Amino acid sequence: MANQTETILTSLHDWIDAGRLNPGDEIDEASLVQHFGVSRTPVREALMQIEATGLVKRLPRKGAVVFKPTLEEFFAILEIHAQLEGQAAGLAARRISANGRAALQAVTEACDEHAARLGGAEPDAYYQLNLRFHATVGEAASNPFLLDLIKTNARKLMAYYRARYRYAGVIAESARDHRVIADLILNGDADAAELAMRRHVQLDQLTAMDLLAALA
Amino acid sequence: MANQTETILTSLHDWIDAGRLNPGDEIDEASLVQHFGVSRTPVREALMQIEATGLVKRLPRKGAVVFKPTLEEFFAILEIHAQLEGQAAGLAARRISANGRAALQAVTEACDEHAARLGGAEPDAYYQLNLRFHATVGEAASNPFLLDLIKTNARKLMAYYRARYRYAGVIAESARDHRVIADLILNGDADAAELAMRRHVQLDQLTAMDLLAALA
DNA sequence: GCGCCACCTTGTGTATACATAAAGCAGGCT
DNA sequence: AGCCTGCTTTATGTATACACAAGGTGGCGC
Numbered sequence A, B: 001m002a003n004q005t006e007t008i009l010t011s012l013h014d015w016i017d018a019g020r021l022n023p024g025d026e027i028d029e030a031s032l033v034q035h036f037g038v039s040r041t042p043v044r045e046a047l048m049q050i051e052a053t054g055l056v057k058r059l060p061r062k063g064a065v066v067f068k069p070t071l072e073e074f075f076a077i078l079e080i081h082a083q084l085e086g087q088a089a090g091l092a093a094r095r096i097s098a099n100g101r102a103a104l105q106a107v108t109e110a111c112d113e114h115a116a117r118l119g120g121a122e123p124d125a126y127y128q129l130n131l132r133f134h135a136t137v138g139e140a141a142s143n144p145f146l147l148d149l150i151k152t153n154a155r156k157l158m159a160y161y162r163a164r165y166r167y168a169g170v171i172a173e174s175a176r177d178h179r180v181i182a183d184l185i186l187n188g189d190a191d192a193a194e195l196a197m198r199r200h201v202q203l204d205q206l207t208a209m210d211l212l213a214a215l216a
Numbered sequence C: 001g002c003g004c005c006a007c008c009t010t011g012t013g014t015a016t017a018c019a020t021a022a023a024g025c026a027g028g029c030t
Numbered sequence D: 001a002g003c004c005t006g007c008t009t010t011a012t013g014t015a016t017a018c019a020c021a022a023g024g025t026g027g028c029g030c
Helices: A004-017 A029-036 A040-052 A071-095 A098-118 A123-140 A144-164 A170-186 A190-201 A205-214 B004-017 B029-036 B040-052 B071-095 B098-118 B123-140 B144-164 B170-186 B190-201 B205-214
Strands: A056-059 A063-066 B056-059 B063-066
Touching: A004 A029, A004 A040, A004 A144, A029 A040, A040 A056, A040 B040, A071 A123, A071 A144, A071 A170, A071 A190, A071 A205, A071 B071, A071 B144, A098 A123, A098 A170, A123 A144, A123 A170, A144 A205, A144 B071, A170 A190, B004 B029, B004 B040, B004 B144, B029 B040, B040 B056, B071 B123, B071 B144, B071 B170, B071 B190, B071 B205, B098 B123, B098 B170, B123 B144, B123 B170, B144 B205, B170 B190
Parallel strands: none
Antiparallel strands: A056 A063, B056 B063
């Protein structure tokens, strides 16, 4: 955290991850300047960097807004995201380490447990578990570039995934999926793991439309 | 070219694409300032943006250098790149338009022609054809985000791919691959097209080592 | 003569000031 | 009264100045 630009950048990322910053939200340069007590320069630099990753869009004279995909864009990103997560699962099935196995078991267990004990309650807590599950798989793939790509992509869809867990039965279904995927990875069945993860990430059309409506 | 930052950014991209800027090359802030006749601010902003995409790395007090992957990084990126290009080919097989078909036919033809008439000569010219082939497939996939991701990724490997065409027989092999892939796409065989493209992009280990050695 | 310390130079991050372009508002003209 | 035009305000891009940190070099001391 030597330089302020990075501090601001990671803060913005955190805010997006935490749902404090949602698609369509305006990010005001001036208020960031105030909040961090710095000048415009580092704020601008952070915004440009985050814009370069596609998480933020800067409109001509409207300031920066958190990227809010249109319907087409949403599906386009989802299509890629499913592929990348699928690849990660496939690679994880080949490469997962002993530590990775333990971690995957633990997080899958935690998802099951949440679904069993709390049902559809506390969707935000489950969402955190879900993040951990996907991160664990991503790390097991042993490809830092892939992990990075997945994270960036996930941030573009994050708000929509989060909203999803408010719907009835979704948590139980998610936990079941996770169990299946984890078992395939732990058994080293790369192709099946890839396919299962792809299907898990790729929402059906109805669900996707629900989410877009919820965030409209 | 409203703002200078973008001008500089696209120039840097062009230089990388054209091989004028190669992995490991130092990019001096001061010389860019001189070259474009602007102040440090837009130069810095351009460098930060390009750094955010991973094409440039900024070392503490050494200025910026064009990203030069280690062996591990090289394979990690290649692994992703093959998957993305594969996905693009698969999607193209489903979605290619009439115009896209014509373009794909034309560029595949041009590759064949080059291989038939010039053999292994003029590798740089063939390299341009190769770029056009992959761009045509990428566009046919109708997913602008995927296209963007592929382009960014390709830039990280570009210098190595370019070097590849200096080797004997590689151009002919590449043209043959292109023909096979194009036919699969035009026939709408998505799965086969995806697989063929993935194999086409994913270099065998020996070739990869050759290229890394060539650029060392 | 060799080694250590200090100063200077250079590079990099940050702040601030300035200029330009666009948008909104008001006033005048038709 | 409505529309057009001009002015003002604000935002955004760009330049410049300043401060701090690090590394190199030169001089001085041991």
